[in-house]
Amino acid sequence: MRRRTFLKTAGAGSVIxxxxxxxxxxxxxxxxxxxxxxxxTPGGTLTVATYSSFTGEDTAGNYLKSAFESEYPxxxxxxxxxxxxxxxxxxxxxxxxxxxxxxxxxxxxxxxxRADEQLDDSLFMHSRDYLDRGDALNSDLEIDPRGRAVPxxxxxxxxxYDESAVxxxxxxxxxLESEYENGLITQNAQSSDPGxxxxxxxxxxxxxxxxxxxxxxxxxxxxxxxxxxxxxxxxYTNEEAPAVVSYSTDQVYYHGEGxxxxxxxxxxxxxxxxxxxxAMARFADTDQPALARLFLDFVxxxxxxxxxxxxxxxxxxxxxxxxxxxxxxYAYEPPEAVTFTYDRLKGNVDTWIEDWAREVVGN
Amino acid sequence: MSRWAERAALPAAVVATIATLSVVFYYPVGSVFVExxxxxxxxxxxxxxxxxSDPFYTGxxxxxxxxxxxxxxxxxxxxxxxxxxxxxxxxxxxxxQAALSTVASVALGLPGAYVLAxxxxxxxxxxxxxxxxxxxxxxxxxxxxFLAMFGRAGLLNDLLGxxxxxxxxxxxxxxxxxxxxxxxxxxxxxxxxxTAWESVDRRQVESARAMGASPLAAFRDxxxxxxxxxxxxxxxxxxxxxxxxxxxxxxxxxxxxxTVEVWIYARVQALDLGEAATLATLETxxxxxxxxxxxxxxxxxxxxxxxxxxxxxxxxxIGWQTLRSPTRLAIFAYGIVAAVVFxxxxxxxxxxxxxxxxxxxxxxxxEFLFAQQAASAVGTTKPLPAIVNSIVYGLGTLALAVPMxxxxxxxxxxxxxxxxxxxxxxTAPLAVSGIIVGLxxxxxxxxxxxxxxxxxxxxxxxxxxxxxxxxxxxxxTRNVAPALGGLDSRYRDAxxxxxxxxxxxxxxxxxxxxxxxxxxxxxxxxxISVGEFDSTVLLAEGVDSYTMPVALERYVNNRxxxxxxxxxxxxxxxxxxxxxxxxxxxxxxxGRWEP
Numbered sequence: 001m002r003r004r005t006f007l008k009t010a011g012a013g014s015v016i017x018x019x020x021x022x023x024x025x026x027x028x029x030x031x032x033x034x035x036x037x038x039x040x041t042p043g044g045t046l047t048v049a050t051y052s053s054f055t056g057e058d059t060a061g062n063y064l065k066s067a068f069e070s071e072y073p074x075x076x077x078x079x080x081x082x083x084x085x086x087x088x089x090x091x092x093x094x095x096x097x098x099x100x101x102x103x104x105x106x107x108x109x110x111x112x113x114r115a116d117e118q119l120d121d122s123l124f125m126h127s128r129d130y131l132d133r134g135d136a137l138n139s140d141l142e143i144d145p146r147g148r149a150v151p152x153x154x155x156x157x158x159x160x161y162d163e164s165a166v167x168x169x170x171x172x173x174x175x176l177e178s179e180y181e182n183g184l185i186t187q188n189a190q191s192s193d194p195g196x197x198x199x200x201x202x203x204x205x206x207x208x209x210x211x212x213x214x215x216x217x218x219x220x221x222x223x224x225x226x227x228x229x230x231x232x233x234x235x236y237t238n239e240e241a242p243a244v245v246s247y248s249t250d251q252v253y254y255h256g257e258g259x260x261x262x263x264x265x266x267x268x269x270x271x272x273x274x275x276x277x278x279a280m281a282r283f284a285d286t287d288q289p290a291l292a293r294l295f296l297d298f299v300x301x302x303x304x305x306x307x308x309x310x311x312x313x314x315x316x317x318x319x320x321x322x323x324x325x326x327x328x329x330y331a332y333e334p335p336e337a338v339t340f341t342y343d344r345l346k347g348n349v350d351t352w353i354e355d356w357a358r359e360v361v362g363n
Numbered sequence: 364m365s366r367w368a369e370r371a372a373l374p375a376a377v378v379a380t381i382a383t384l385s386v387v388f389y390y391p392v393g394s395v396f397v398e399x400x401x402x403x404x405x406x407x408x409x410x411x412x413x414x415x416s417d418p419f420y421t422g423x424x425x426x427x428x429x430x431x432x433x434x435x436x437x438x439x440x441x442x443x444x445x446x447x448x449x450x451x452x453x454x455x456x457x458x459x460q461a462a463l464s465t466v467a468s469v470a471l472g473l474p475g476a477y478v479l480a481x482x483x484x485x486x487x488x489x490x491x492x493x494x495x496x497x498x499x500x501x502x503x504x505x506x507x508x509f510l511a512m513f514g515r516a517g518l519l520n521d522l523l524g525x526x527x528x529x530x531x532x533x534x535x536x537x538x539x540x541x542x543x544x545x546x547x548x549x550x551x552x553x554x555x556x557x558t559a560w561e562s563v564d565r566r567q568v569e570s571a572r573a574m575g576a577s578p579l580a581a582f583r584d585x586x587x588x589x590x591x592x593x594x595x596x597x598x599x600x601x602x603x604x605x606x607x608x609x610x611x612x613x614x615x616x617x618x619x620x621x622t623v624e625v626w627i628y629a630r631v632q633a634l635d636l637g638e639a640a641t642l643a644t645l646e647t648x649x650x651x652x653x654x655x656x657x658x659x660x661x662x663x664x665x666x667x668x669x670x671x672x673x674x675x676x677x678x679x680x681i682g683w684q685t686l687r688s689p690t691r692l693a694i695f696a697y698g699i700v701a702a703v704v705f706x707x708x709x710x711x712x713x714x715x716x717x718x719x720x721x722x723x724x725x726x727x728x729x730e731f732l733f734a735q736q737a738a739s740a741v742g743t744t745k746p747l748p749a750i751v752n753s754i755v756y757g758l759g760t761l762a763l764a765v766p767m768x769x770x771x772x773x774x775x776x777x778x779x780x781x782x783x784x785x786x787x788x789x790t791a792p793l794a795v796s797g798i799i800v801g802l803x804x805x806x807x808x809x810x811x812x813x814x815x816x817x818x819x820x821x822x823x824x825x826x827x828x829x830x831x832x833x834x835x836x837x838x839x840t841r842n843v844a845p846a847l848g849g850l851d852s853r854y855r856d857a858x859x860x861x862x863x864x865x866x867x868x869x870x871x872x873x874x875x876x877x878x879x880x881x882x883x884x885x886x887x888x889x890x891i892s893v894g895e896f897d898s899t900v901l902l903a904e905g906v907d908s909y910t911m912p913v914a915l916e917r918y919v920n921n922r923x924x925x926x927x928x929x930x931x932x933x934x935x936x937x938x939x940x941x942x943x944x945x946x947x948x949x950x951x952x953x954g955r956w957e958p
Contacts, residue, residue, distance in 0.1 A: 052920060079742045081742070092810055225613075226618075227610060227613030230919055230920075231614040234506070253926055357618070
């Protein structure tokens with residue numbers, strides 16, 4: 001019955017609404033045009049691909065949509081939230097399937113590297129030099145040497161620890177001490193952003209040749225590696241260990257009357273935190289390049305940057321955004337931010353992670 | 364219905380079943396598996412050999428593929444050095460934990476079936492309906508429940524501490540993984556075996572006893588042969604499922620206890636689809652070989668049973684005498700264990716859904732659900748549509764999967780050359796990793812398939828129901844086939860000789876006789892649909908066709924109440940109640956059909 005539906009659909013070249021089956025002529029888009037401009041009033045629909053928690057009630061995405069639409073009344077912002085993130089679009093590009101979004105929001109360095117390694121033609125188009133707000137960007141956060149991905153906020157990976165149970169861990173070596181035996185929960189670097197950031201941080205601290213030994217020491221000292229941030233933090237909340245790899249903004253959620261702040265101390269190992277900037281980029285196949293660029297510039301406006309950062313519980317990507325006093329008081333920035341550049345990750349990151357995973361699983 | 368239509372109905376159903384499976388299962392999954400054996404367009408065994416000869420994956424068994432001639436010497440070495448422990452590799456470890464999980468599930472599930480089938484007590488039917496509830500619970504919720512129940516500061520340690528025992532450390536060990544797998548799969552054992560046990564013909568037991576057989580002998584010769592196929596089916600399914608277990612392993616055991624599936628997921632994330640496909644192919648081949656061997660065994664075991672009245676149930680409590688009945692005391696001891704393993708985590712989940720981070724009582728998480736429902740912002744995931752969608756898809760799946768399962772069971776029971784192999788292959792939806800099915804659906808249905816210059820895509824509710832039906836129908840087959848095979852063929856032959864078509868004989872004679880098995884299959888089909896995540900989340904994309912598990916997953920990532928799983932636990936509780944109620948309704952409505 002299903003087959004027949006398909007064939008009939010193909011013959012008529014129409015859309016079957018009930019099943020959500022559709023048939024459209026196949027073909028490819030073009031590549032990388034120069035700076036696009038808008039004649040007259042901006043209008044049309046802008047489709048933003050992102051992760052699910054960026055949208056919905058009381059989110060950064062919803063705020064941006066309302067603000068952008070009230071600034072440009074003829075524009076409608078729509079969100080699409082593919083469950084497998086940017087991989088969805090890499091795979092679409094690989095198989096010649098259409099990309100039905102204009103820009104992607106929520107890209108990190110590793111994902112950009114993966115997109116470039118997987119594809120011959122770039123998934124994204126250049127934006128950086130065409131932006132009015134480009135100069136305001138915090139240059140440490142610019143992850144793309146080719147200027148396609150533009151940062152809009154950043155988090156810092158740090159430890160969150162319970163000062164009533166352990167001393168503040170100061171260095172990576174401290175975590176190998178008996179005081180921290182069975183004392184740390186982290187995440188699987190193969191599938192979790194903070195887990196991956198923490199692994200890269202140890203590679204930065206111990207070098208490519210030393211990090212596996214360091215991890216072997218962590219494993220001997222009883223480090224627990226769970227699949228993602230939520231189970232890890234949940235286990236920390238349930239007092240399974242006195243420290244967890246998390247974000248330096250932890251206290252934004254936990255302060256004030258009746259909160260036991262002892263359990264929400266931020267530990268910057270070596271006085272560092274690992275920066276994990278989030279970026280946005282225009283798809284090379286978009287038919288709305290000018291409107292998408294307008295959106296990028298809009299997100300980088302100081303007032304929008306402050307709101308997006310606070311709603312995402314992250315830090316802004318521009319130097320002139322003003323965070324609210326309360327937020328700034330509880331969101332800690334590390335004395336020194338470390339992060340691997342695009343060029344360092346390219347060609348290396350997959351091997352690093354695979355070697356790490358094999359090391360920690362043991363046999 | 365005209366006679367002609369009645370004659371054509373069954374062959375048409377077979378064709379429709381195979382066509383459905385081809386579109387929503389074999390073609391999508393084939394599109395992924397082909398990566399395991401093709402390298403730039405040429406057929407190759409290299410990726411498979413790479414995996415098999417990698418000690419990381421196959422442990423000591425990699426010698427088989429690297430240096431088969433050196434094995435006798437290697438074994439000798441191993442014996443002379445005093446049997447040191449051998450490296451299992453990921454496949455070995457995965458099989459090991461699956462075997463342990465199967466044993467634990469049978470040990471926990473079988474007594475439950477005995478109690479439900481042989482004893483009468485208040486709430487027995489309700490309890491029987493609710494047994495499959497754990498089956499639909501998303502793994503992140505099981506992790507929350509287990510953490511709160513068995514964690515270092517969990518309920519169990521609190522209880523043990525209050526009587527001066529403990530604490531016990533279960534988390535991050537193999538034990539907790541096995542326990543979680545038993546939580547998921549013991550209900551499967553209970554449900555399948557209860558159904559079979561209740562179908563045992565009372566008259567057969569009575570005649571055996573009348574002819575002088577002891578109760579034990581009657582059990583061995585009459586009851587055991589009747590329940591053994593179901594028990595082994597349940598054990599097989601448990602092994603196959605726990606072999607492919609994924610998120611729960613990492614959430615409770617940590618990466619040290621990673622299964623093969625963890626690696627498949629990681630490879631898919633890294634878009635190394637070749638290695639993912641190769642690992643998944645090996646996994647599936649292993650599961651299918653086991654299934655095939657089991658089906659051959661089952662075919663030889665089929666015992667003919669009439670359709671009579673089931674065994675009389677004994678009352679569970681008999682006043683003060685209860686305390687002097689060793690069996691009943693053992694049942695109560697079992698009840699305590701079952702309460703700890705099954706009720707404990709579910710209750711803990713419930714408690715978590717009304718507990719603030721500082722331990723005080725809160726209704727904030729349920730208020731969150733109401734606020735989401737009332738919200739006007741686009742992209743808000745609302746609980747009510749999720750509930751409605753889940754139920755609609757579940758019923759749709761049930762309506763499709765039950766006929767599909769019965770049709771395939773009929774093919775299987777008919778026997779003939781190659782029918783075991785055919786059934787094993789038709790059971791494949793059970794034996795393929797959910798990650799791979801999702802990937803296949805993404806590549807073929809969501810991205811579309813080019814035919815005659817048109818790109819054909821399919822997503823949304825109908826696609827979801829078809830995908831769920833493909834995943835669910837083997838459960839119907841596995842419930843129905845043993846019952847159908849055990850049915851005395853004289854009933855059917857009599858009907859046929861009186862002129863009934865095959866369809867009429869099936870609908871009016873056979874199915875009513877095995878109603879309990881069909882009903883159990885239907886409940887499983889519903890459960891599979893409600894619990895399904897991997898395919899649903901891909902096919903529901905961009906449309907408001909999300910289900911309860913998908914909504915729950917989105918609430919997991921929702922930080923509006925801070926970084927805690929509160930909103931998700933509230934949704935998890937809703938999911939528990941909705942599915943629990945659905946199972947009771949399905950059983951009550953379907954129960955009218957039972958003999």
